[in-house]
Amino acid sequence: MDEFELEIKQEFISEAADLLFQAEEVFLTLENSTPDEEMLNLLFRVAHNLKGTSMAVGFEQISELTHHTENLILKIQQNEIPLTTKVIDVLFAFKDKVEEMLDGYKENLEATFDISEVVHNLEVILGGDYHDSMEASEDSPSLENEREEKYENEAKGDAQPDLNLDQNLLPLSNSEEEASGSKKPQVKAPKKKEDTDEDIRVKLSRINKVNDYIGELVILQTVLEQKRGVEITDDLSISSISQMSKIFKELQSMAMSLRMLPLKSTFQRMQRIVRDTSKALNKDIKLELRGEDTEVDKKVVEFILDPLVHIVRNGIDHGVEAPHERTEAGKPSQGVIELFAFHEGSNLIIQITDDGKGIDPNIIRRKGIEKGILNESSPISDEEVIQLIFHPGFSTKETVSEVSGRGVGMDVVKTNIENLGGKVSLQSKVGTGSSFRIELPLTLAIVDGLIIESGDHKFALPLSQVQEIVQISKDNFASATGGGLYYKLRGNIIPVFSLAEKLDLKKDRPDLKEATAIITENKDGKFAVLIENVLYKQQVVIKELGADIKGFNGITGATILGNGKPSFIIDLKELYKDFFKLNNNTHFDIAC
């Protein structure tokens, strides 16, 4: 495949994703309101566009699928086919399929897909069978299954390679002209608003480069700043330097904002999840979105999707009751799940609130004791007990159902969020509902770091991993030859490791009678890490390391300190992963 073909295909993939997004928005609106002409026109244009461009760049399967859909939309426009739930379901299935295909093409441009089922469904409707059948309820589970399958297929990344290269290539080379020809209308069609800012697509790597250079400028700037008034004394230079630093600050925040995206598209996908899941469970649930224009780093946007899907599905499955239960409880029969995003300091907060039955702390407490996570005597508050649902080993088969879990529990949600340097917590009131609160840093490019010293080296630790900084003294510390070091933390005994030893650096101190230690926690429990000194807290800009040394020794990246020297960012969790094992479960500190 030559470069031109490659380029137009890749361009198509990203453009098609935008088109699908628009289409889904319309589908969702159509479902809840009477179709107006403009909406249908938009939909028709989108479909027509998709058909034309996919044909032009040689994705004939997408073109074929879209052709049927276009016919369907045309008939809807002409009032020949009413917009029944069944019709909308098929439209959704179409969108899912194309999305799946686009994902497949991303992996392998020669992939082929099985589109027969969707085509068949489209044909059935075009053939006149568009009434919501009696087995509507049986219909939706099958949709659900298909979607589940889709997720699994995605997970396996199984875009089937097509060996018949020629088949795909031949029509393509014929249609190069068409491709460039048919692009013009495409740019215009989807854009309705003319008075808004224009958009351009920019490669993320370029934006990162800009950020790198600006970061470097800022460091040079601080060097000048330090000399200002000392070695640099003339008025003009002094005022220039202070003006420069203002501009640099602006520039830096501007550059950071280039990586920011609104959460809208992520939230939009939740609409879909709520619609499908509640249908499959015969529940009536409305999703309310607030703050979907909240902006957050592109990477955070990508990572947040899975945890959100999980929590939302969980809320639908276990949280919100069936309509008749709700009526009995004196609630409106339609349940509400609310997604609310907002900024709080340098964090993004997403709250997922449902008005369902809530979680009974007593049940959790009992289960916790059953599973040996809790001691019967442990005096912990209801609020703390509820957080146990994030504990690994708490999710059991009983709590995993078809809808809300594919064998993964809330602990995975928690781990994922923590890996991004975030936090998640739950509040719940029996009978009133539950509310999850996810706290995430706005950007993954900058973290709050703690700069420490150990064995003559300076390192940055993500502050989110530092629970406490303690002074170790002979009163709270014990060691056994060959049995390790231990620290007494408010009555709990936790293991102590030396960072210098682990990293094979010069020993910090000959005797450990007095030292500084960082208390942190991984899946095996809390532990303390001995270091030489805590220097200061700083926001550090994370620089990617080459694949060559990334992940080596728990090093997740590097950052450039104020003096211009690079320093490694160490992930203590990763460094001590599988490093130690505690007997039994005394590590859950509320159990001690």
Place this chain on the structure above:
Amino acid sequence: MEDRSEKDITGARFLEFNIGNEKYGVELLTVIEVISIPETTPLPNSPKYIKGIMNLRGQIITIVDLHTKLNIEPKEDQSQCATIIVKVNNVQVGVIVDSINKVVNVNPNDLSEIVTTTKNKNSKFINSIWKSPEDYLVFLLNFEKLLDLEEVATAA
């Protein structure tokens, strides 16, 4: 990649440099720039030939010391030492050498093969030997193999 056929190398230009008293060459196309010896931050627990990381105008770059890697005594006079920044397998890496000589045009007819024996430990890093018009020999390095830092991770 095993050994480069003569065709590959036709008219290629190489950057010639010294390590110890030996002459080596790297294909000019992989060279990004040449800088002086940078300040580096050492990477804990890493093999000796990894000198550490440096800050090159905001970018973090791993620095490899070719003396240690190839087991060559460094020259006493360090004043001419330089770091060649190369891009290999899409990663930028800096290599420290004793001095930079010049850019040379390599005629494929002047190339000969390196002898591989278990004793010639570094032969796997050398693509071929080039005889210069002035009659000295230059060893043309295979930076992809030389800087295959994946082994760093496994060495740990």
